[in-house]
Structures are given as C-alpha cells and as structure tokens.
Amino acid sequence: MQDLTFGTILAVMEEIFGRGLFWLMVVLAGIVSVAYIYVLIRDRNISWRKFLWAQVSMPFGAIAAVWFVMGVTDSSASDLGGPVDLIVFISVAVAGAVGLAVLVYTIQSLLSPPKK
Amino acid sequence: MSKSKQHEFSRRDFLRYTATGAAAATVITPAKAAAAKTNAKIVIIGAGAGGTSAANRLVDQLDGAQITIIDPRPEHLYQPGLSLVAAGLKPASYVTSKTTDWLPDGVNLIAEKAMAIDPEARKVSTQQGKQLDYDFLIVAPGLVLDHDGIEGFSTDLIGKHGIGSLYAGPKYAARTWEAASKFTETGGEGIFTRPATEMKCAGAPIKHAFLIDDITRRAGNRGKANITYAAHSKSLFGVPIVAEKIRMLFDDRGINAAYSHVLKSVDPGTKRAVFQTPDGLQERDYDYLHVIPPQRAPAVVRESGLSWSDKWVDQGWVECDKYTLQHLRYDNIWALGDVAGVPKGKTAASVKWQVPVVVDGIVAQIEGREQRELFNGYTSCPMITKIGRAMLIEFDYKNNLTPSFPGIIAPLEELWISWLMKEVALKPTYNAMLRGLA
Structure with missing residues (x-):
C-alpha cells in the first residue's frame, strides 16, 4: 500500500459509500457522539436504568453489525482464517454493540431528561 | 449567580466547544504543493487506469499544460472485478463506468483510436486524421487480447x-x-x-x-x-x-x-x-x-518503433527503463500500465505505483530537476482461494514479498480480512486512484 495517508483513507471511504452518504454518516455519528457527551455533562450523572437498556441493546448491535458485514461481503464466520480475522470480527461486533448502546442511551436521555 | 448555575453547562458553551473541535479538525488537511507553470503539450494515449489517473495528477501538479487524452472507448472498465463477475458474485455492470466520469476539467478527450506515433517528429495521428503535436507523451493504451x-x-x-x-x-x-x-x-x-x-x-x-x-x-x-x-x-x-x-x-x-x-x-x-x-x-x-x-502491445505501439527489439519480440512491449518507465531512446516518452516493457506490473495495483513515477518524470523535466520517484516493480494480487478468503500477495522486481501490513496481514495465509479488502476496499481505492487521490 502506497501513501496510506489520512487524505487517502478519506478518499477511499468517500468511494465506498459515495461522497454524500459518507459525510452524512460522519455527521450523524458526530451528532450522536456529541449528543452523548452533552447528556453526560448535562446530567452530571449516569442513569443506571437507561444504561441497563443500553446494555440490553448491545448484543443486538453486535449481531446486526456482524450480519451486515458478512452479508455485504458474501462471507460467513467459517471464513475466519487467522488471528487478525478474529480481531476484525470481534472489532466489528464491539463497534456495533457500543454504537447501538451509545445511541440507545442518548435517545433515552434526550427524550426523558432527569427531573430536577 | 447561584452555585448550581456556575456548574451548569450552558448550550452556548457546548456549541462553542463543539465549533472549536471542528475547527481543529480542519487543520489536519495538508497544504498542497504549488503547481508548476508550463505551456507544455502533453498527450496521453489511453484513458484506462493509468492514463486517467495520470491526467488527474498532471492537472493538479501543472498550471497551464495542454493535456490531451486519446481513447475511443466510452466505457471505463474496472478490470480487477472481472474475476468476481465470472464467478457469479457480481453483475457485469459492477465493472463498467463512463470514461468521462473520471476525467478532470481542463483535459481534452479525443474519442478516437490513436493510429500512429512518430517519436522523431513528436506527433500522434488519430483514426480520423487528427495530428497532435506533443512535448511529452504517455503511452498507456493497455494491451490487446490476441x-x-x-x-x-x-x-x-x-x-x-x-x-x-x-x-x-x-x-x-x-x-x-x-x-x-x-x-x-x-x-x-x-x-x-x-x-x-x-x-x-x-x-x-x-x-x-x-x-x-x-x-x-x-x-x-x-x-x-x-x-x-x-x-x-x-x-x-x-x-x-x-x-x-x-x-x-x-x-x-x-x-x-x-x-x-x-x-x-x-x-x-x-x-x-x-x-x-x-x-x-x-x-x-x-x-x-x-x-x-x-x-500483446497494440499495433499503434508495435508499428511505431517504440517496442523492445531484443525482448518480447512477439509481444511488442514498450522499451523503457524499469525504474523510471521512461523510454530508453526517447526521453520525452513514458510507458504506463500493461504496455510497459518491464518484468512485472501488469496489474491495477502496479499502475497505482507507476502513475506517480511517470508524472514525477514529466514534472521533473519541466522544473529542471532530478526525478524523485522510482518504480520498484510493486505488484499486488489479492489471490482469492475460495469465496470468503484470499491471500494478499504483494511483491517486487526481486520476487521479494512486500507486505503492506507486515506482522498483521500475513501474505501467504488464506484470510477473511484479505477477502474483505478485495470485496470492500479495492474498487473504492481504484476509483480514488483514478481521481489522482490514492
């Protein structure tokens, strides 16, 4: 791989998803992340009830992420061939789990802020 | 101001910090080198992977050059995808796009076949009789299937x-x-x-x-x-x-x-x-x-006197230096892609490494400096061994393996990650290369 710079990665990501969709996803991910940090700072507290629901959603996020990646690439879990494959597989699952948990926690916090 | 008010994180504060973060992120983009001024006439034969990518890079790196690209084919082919089409994994449309989709503004496309090259008179003739003078010529017509x-x-x-x-x-x-x-x-x-x-x-x-x-x-x-x-x-x-x-x-x-x-x-x-x-x-x-x-090399190359006379005589690949891709007898001509008479490199991955070398050779001559970029024979082959697994094989002129991710992606192991790269990342990387961005 030649010139694996930040600019190259951005250019490749734009080509994978299309420029519009890629930046829309970046903006959405940014909004959710910023909203998550916002509610944490605003509430000055973790709501363990909301966190519980976020945790409950994690396996669904993990399964959905793995299912999506396997589906779009015509592959299955039996194709894992080495340690790096296992790392990528687990990373996809963790990303899906954490992403959905953050989304679920943030939506709950925005819809029902703690009573002052 | 009450104590609780002091600790409250105001909406205005929040927006201010967010804006600061966004501003900091924008400075990551590196500054672009200034384009060299020139009125050179550059002709590129072929709007495939090499010709198109070179045109995009030349437009970025030169100010005032007259760049002409000659290719009769309205369709651009993403050839690395043909293996997937032939295994029923992708439709035929997966590999096709329009030639004009990838060409930058400021490049003149002549949708004709190049019929003759006169390296002494520095002219290219087209099928309909156009005569194009050039100062620099990139020969990138691909090859012909006999x-x-x-x-x-x-x-x-x-x-x-x-x-x-x-x-x-x-x-x-x-x-x-x-x-x-x-x-x-x-x-x-x-x-x-x-x-x-x-x-x-x-x-x-x-x-x-x-x-x-x-x-x-x-x-x-x-x-x-x-x-x-x-x-x-x-x-x-x-x-x-x-x-x-x-x-x-x-x-x-x-x-x-x-x-x-x-x-x-x-x-x-x-x-x-x-x-x-x-x-x-x-x-x-x-x-x-x-x-x-x-x-074999196309007839326009074989009949123009640009081919090797003592190597690949039945195939007619362009006689060029294997590191600079510059013609050995005409220093204003470069070979690029499949047509180059070098021991390795008839892949899109090689083209990705060859284009910066050829562009640097031309810009170096215009700026009167030494060429900086050299081609080491880099070739890559995501060797699919089954649906879902591949080996990411990369090598150079010396037959050395040159893994891009040493210690992480083993080149001679059948891996899912190598398949993912072929399925997900290869075509986008190719497209980014066409635009001169990768």
Missing part, C-alpha cells in the same frame, strides 16, 4: 460449448459464469489455462480455478468434477515462494497441475483442447475450458 492466437477460438464461443474467457470484457465475463456455473452443477473435466506471453494479472486464471472449485464444492458436486490448472511453464506463479504456496493449496483442494501446457487450439464441437507441451502436442477432453489468449 483471440486469434488460439486456433478454433473466437469470442462468439464464450458461454457456449463449455467455454469461458473472463478477460474479454464484462459481457464475456458474465457469459463465462454461464458456462462455468453449468460445470459446477454437472461436473466433468474442467481445464483452466493461461497464455505463454506476458499477461495482465497472472493471478486471475488461478483465482478463477479456486472459485469454481469452491462453488462446485458448495453445490455438492466436487466429487463429479476433475479440475486441472494448465500452467505455461514449470511453475504455477512467477514468484517462487507464492508458486510453492499455490502448489500446496492445489494439493489441498484436489486441483491437478499440468505444467508446461500452453493452449494451442480448441475444437468446440467435440469439446477437445490441444496443448503444446515439451513432449509435443497433447489432446485433452473438457467439459469446461477457461481460455486466456496470448496478450
């Missing part, structure tokens, strides 16, 4: 009589799958060939054999199928360490290797192929035959 080089074969046969040939283009790659898919159902004798000439992506015929083996196996019909890979030499691949790995995988999959077997003729009626071997001609019956014809 279908007539196999007796009895023509592209009309592809998809019928158990004959496939994925190199012939997207339509023919789809027809190849029609013939191959019948074989995966009925079994029989499957023979996968390659020519004795230099060829683009020497891994593709091997990938096709692995994929059809896998699909036949998944269909539960592998027991009815006998698969043979006919290598043109005593080796399965040009890089010894890779050849040995493929030999082991062939053993594992039950794929027979027939060494020094070069397809000479085919009789579609009787489904019989004739091979030139060290022991003379050998006939083999087949139920599926994958044909890859001999490959």
Whole structure:
C-alpha cells in the first residue's frame, strides 16, 4: 500500500459509500457522539436504568453489525482464517454493540431528561 | 449567580466547544504543493487506469499544460472485478463506468483510436486524421487480447460449448459464469489455462480455478468434477515462494497441475483442447475450458518503433527503463500500465505505483530537476482461494514479498480480512486512484 495517508483513507471511504452518504454518516455519528457527551455533562450523572437498556441493546448491535458485514461481503464466520480475522470480527461486533448502546442511551436521555 | 448555575453547562458553551473541535479538525488537511507553470503539450494515449489517473495528477501538479487524452472507448472498465463477475458474485455492470466520469476539467478527450506515433517528429495521428503535436507523451493504451492466437477460438464461443474467457470484457465475463456455473452443477473435466506471453494479472486464471472449485464444492458436486490448472511453464506463479504456496493449496483442494501446457487450439464441437507441451502436442477432453489468449502491445505501439527489439519480440512491449518507465531512446516518452516493457506490473495495483513515477518524470523535466520517484516493480494480487478468503500477495522486481501490513496481514495465509479488502476496499481505492487521490 502506497501513501496510506489520512487524505487517502478519506478518499477511499468517500468511494465506498459515495461522497454524500459518507459525510452524512460522519455527521450523524458526530451528532450522536456529541449528543452523548452533552447528556453526560448535562446530567452530571449516569442513569443506571437507561444504561441497563443500553446494555440490553448491545448484543443486538453486535449481531446486526456482524450480519451486515458478512452479508455485504458474501462471507460467513467459517471464513475466519487467522488471528487478525478474529480481531476484525470481534472489532466489528464491539463497534456495533457500543454504537447501538451509545445511541440507545442518548435517545433515552434526550427524550426523558432527569427531573430536577 | 447561584452555585448550581456556575456548574451548569450552558448550550452556548457546548456549541462553542463543539465549533472549536471542528475547527481543529480542519487543520489536519495538508497544504498542497504549488503547481508548476508550463505551456507544455502533453498527450496521453489511453484513458484506462493509468492514463486517467495520470491526467488527474498532471492537472493538479501543472498550471497551464495542454493535456490531451486519446481513447475511443466510452466505457471505463474496472478490470480487477472481472474475476468476481465470472464467478457469479457480481453483475457485469459492477465493472463498467463512463470514461468521462473520471476525467478532470481542463483535459481534452479525443474519442478516437490513436493510429500512429512518430517519436522523431513528436506527433500522434488519430483514426480520423487528427495530428497532435506533443512535448511529452504517455503511452498507456493497455494491451490487446490476441483471440486469434488460439486456433478454433473466437469470442462468439464464450458461454457456449463449455467455454469461458473472463478477460474479454464484462459481457464475456458474465457469459463465462454461464458456462462455468453449468460445470459446477454437472461436473466433468474442467481445464483452466493461461497464455505463454506476458499477461495482465497472472493471478486471475488461478483465482478463477479456486472459485469454481469452491462453488462446485458448495453445490455438492466436487466429487463429479476433475479440475486441472494448465500452467505455461514449470511453475504455477512467477514468484517462487507464492508458486510453492499455490502448489500446496492445489494439493489441498484436489486441483491437478499440468505444467508446461500452453493452449494451442480448441475444437468446440467435440469439446477437445490441444496443448503444446515439451513432449509435443497433447489432446485433452473438457467439459469446461477457461481460455486466456496470448496478450500483446497494440499495433499503434508495435508499428511505431517504440517496442523492445531484443525482448518480447512477439509481444511488442514498450522499451523503457524499469525504474523510471521512461523510454530508453526517447526521453520525452513514458510507458504506463500493461504496455510497459518491464518484468512485472501488469496489474491495477502496479499502475497505482507507476502513475506517480511517470508524472514525477514529466514534472521533473519541466522544473529542471532530478526525478524523485522510482518504480520498484510493486505488484499486488489479492489471490482469492475460495469465496470468503484470499491471500494478499504483494511483491517486487526481486520476487521479494512486500507486505503492506507486515506482522498483521500475513501474505501467504488464506484470510477473511484479505477477502474483505478485495470485496470492500479495492474498487473504492481504484476509483480514488483514478481521481489522482490514492
């Protein structure tokens, strides 16, 4: 791989998803992340009830992420061939789990802020 | 202000910090080098991977150059995708786009065939008689598939009589799958060939054999199928360490290797192929035959006096320095891509490394400086070994393996991540290369 710079990665990501969709996803991910940090700072507290629901959603996020990646690439879990494959597989699952948990926690916090 | 108010994180604060973060992120983009001023006339023959990518980079790096690109083909082909089309994994449309989709503003496209190059007078003539003067010439027309080089074969046969040939283009790659898919159902004798000439992506015929083996196996019909890979030499691949790995995988999959077997003729009626071997001609019956014809430089190159006179004389590749790709007799001509007369590099991955070298050679001459970029023969082949796994094989002129991710992605291991890269990242990287961004 030649010139694996930040600019190259951005250019490749734009080509994978299309420029519009890629930046829309970046903006959405940014909004959710910023909203998550916002509610944490605003509430000055973790709501363990909301966190519980976020945790409950994690396996669904993990399964959905793995299912999506396997589906779009015509592959299955039996194709894992080495340690790096296992790392990528687990990373996809963790990303899906954490992403959905953050989304679920943030939506709950925005819809029902703690009573002052 | 009450104590609780002091601790409250106001909406205005929040927006301010967010804006600061966004501003900080924008400074990551590096400053672009100033374009060199010139009024040079640059002609590029061919709007394939090399020509298009070079045009985009030249437009970025030169200010005032008159850049003309000559290519009659309205369709641009993403050729690395043809293997996937020929295995039924992608539709024919996966590999096609418009030539004009990728060309930058400020480049003049002449949609004609280049008919002659006069390197002494520095002129290129087109099919309709246009005469183009140039100061710098990039020769990147690709190669021609010599279908007539196999007796009895023509592209009309592809998809019928158990004959496939994925190199012939997207339509023919789809027809190849029609013939191959019948074989995966009925079994029989499957023979996968390659020519004795230099060829683009020497891994593709091997990938096709692995994929059809896998699909036949998944269909539960592998027991009815006998698969043979006919290598043109005593080796399965040009890089010894890779050849040995493929030999082991062939053993594992039950794929027979027939060494020094070069397809000479085919009789579609009787489904019989004739091979030139060290022991003379050998006939083999087949139920599926994958044909890859001999490959040569286009006539415009062979008839212009730009080819090597003592190497590849039957193929006509451009005589150029293997590190700079500059013509050895004309210092204002460069070869780029399949047509270059260098020992390795007829792949899109090589083009990605060659383009900056050729562009740097031209810009260096314009700026009166030494050339900085050199091509080391880098070639990459995501060697698909089954649906879902591939080996990310990268090597150079010295047959050294040159892994991009040493210690992370092992080049000679069948890995899912290498398949993911082929499926997800390769075409976007290719497209980014066309735009001069990768």
